[in-house]
Ligand SMILES: NC(=O)C1=CN([C@@H]2O[C@H](COP(=O)(O)OP(=O)(O)OC[C@H]3O[C@@H](n4cnc5c(N)ncnc54)[C@H](O)[C@@H]3O)[C@@H](O)[C@H]2O)C=CC1
C-alpha cells in the first residue's frame with residue numbers, strides 16, 4: 001500500500017462477512033473502496049446472497065471456515081493486505097456456553113492476529129463493542145462518554161468479558177513484526193447497539209407486537225438512554241479505518257474508537273418505536289407497566305429456568321439479569337475521535353437510516369427472512 005503503488009489493487013478479508021454487520025461491510029467495500037482488487041468473505045455459514053456479488057468487477061471469494069481453526073484462518077489471510085475481523089459469537093441470552101463464546105471471540109481473534117503475523121498481513125481492524133466498557137456490573141451510567149472517559153469497566157458476563165479480552169489482544173498486537181519484517185498496525189472499533197437492515201432482534205420485536213395485536217408494553221423507563229448506531233455507518237467506519245490505517249499508522253495504531261453516528265439518544269424501547277411505530281405498532285404506557293423489582297425477579301427466574309432446563313431443552317428468552325441490566329442502564333457515547341483521526345463522518349443521515357430500517361422491518365416482519 002505504498003504511495004508509489006497507488007494504483008495497486010488490494011486484497012481484503014472480512015471475517016464474519018455473512019453476519020448482520022459483516023454483510024454491510026462487504027457491500028460497503030464493494031461500493032466505496034476503489035482500490036479493492038479481491039474481497040474474501042470468511043464465515044462459518046455462507047449466505048446465498050454472495051453469489052450475486054461474484055458477477056461484479058471485483059473478485060469475490062467466499063470461504064467457508066471457522067475462526068477457531070487456526071489453519072483455516074491462516075489460509076484465508078495469506079496474501080491479504082487488510083483484515084476486517086467482525087466474526088464473533090454475539091450471545092447475551094445463554095444460547096452458547098461461556099467456553100464456546102471465549103473460544104470464538106478470544107481464541108478466534110488470537111488466530112486472526114497470528115495469521116497476520118505469519119503471513120505478512122499488516123493491517124487489522126477489529127470489531128469490538130461498547131460492551132467492552134459497559135454497562136458494568138454495578139449499573140453505573142455512562143452519559144455521553146468518549147474514549148477517555150473514566151469508567152469502572154467490570155464484567156462477569158461471558159460476552160463482554162470475551163470482547164474485552166479480544167480487544168486487548170488486538171491492541172497489544174499493534175507494532176508486532178509480521179512476516180517480511182514490517183510492523184502490524186491494528187485498531188478496534190466499538191459500536192454501540194447496532195440497528196438497521198438485518199437486525200434480527202428488531203424483527204422479533206415487530207413480530208411479537210403483531211402477535212399481540214399491535215401492542216408492545218413498556219418495560220424500561222423512558223429516561224434510560226441506550227446508545228444506538230446505524231449498521232451502514234458502522235460499516236462505513238470500518239471501511240474508512242481500514243483505508244487509512246497505513247497512511248496514519250502512527251496515529252491510529254493501537255487505538256480504540258467508539259462507533260456511533262448521532263442517532264437520537266433514547267431508551268431502548270423508544271428508539272425501537274422510531275421504526276416499529278411507522279410499521280403500525282404502539283408502545284403502551286408512559287411508565288413501565290411492571291415494577292422494576294418484578295422485572296428483576298422475572299429475569300432471575302428465567303436464569304434459573306435456563307439452568308434447570310439445560311439438560312432437556314434450550315430456554316433462552318430475551319429477558320435475563322444481564323439484558324435487563326444493559327437495557328436499564330444509561331450508556332451513551334459522544335466523541336469525535338474517529339473524525340479527528342481518520343475523517344469519519346456518518347455516511348447516512350438519521351432520516352436515511354430510519355427510512356431504510358423501517359422499509360426492512362416492514363418487509364422482514366411479514367416474510368420468513
Ligand atoms: N449487534 C450489535 O449490536 C453489536 C455487535 N458488535 C460486534 O460486531 C460483530 C458482528 O456482530 P453481528 O453482525 O451483530 O453478529 P452476527 O451474529 O450477525 O454476525 C457474526 C458473524 O460471525 C460468524 N461467526 C460466528 N462464529 C464464527 C466462527 N467460529 N468462525 C467464523 N465465523 C463465525 C457468524 O456466522 C456470523 O455470520 C461481532 O464481533 C459483535 O461482537 C459490536 C457491537 C454491537
Ligand SMILES: CC(C)CCC[C@@H](C)[C@H]1CC[C@H]2[C@@H]3[C@H](O)CC4=CC(=O)CC[C@]4(C)[C@H]3CC[C@]12C
Pocket residue numbers: 090092128129130131192193194201219220226268318319322323324326327
Ligand atoms: C424488556 C427487556 C429488558 C428488553 C431486552 C432488550 C435486550 C434484548 C437488548 C437491550 C440492549 C441490547 C444490547 C445492546 O444494544 C448492546 C449490545 C452490544 C453488543 O455488542 C452485542 C449486542 C448487545 C449486547 C445488545 C443485545 C440485546 C440487548 C441486551
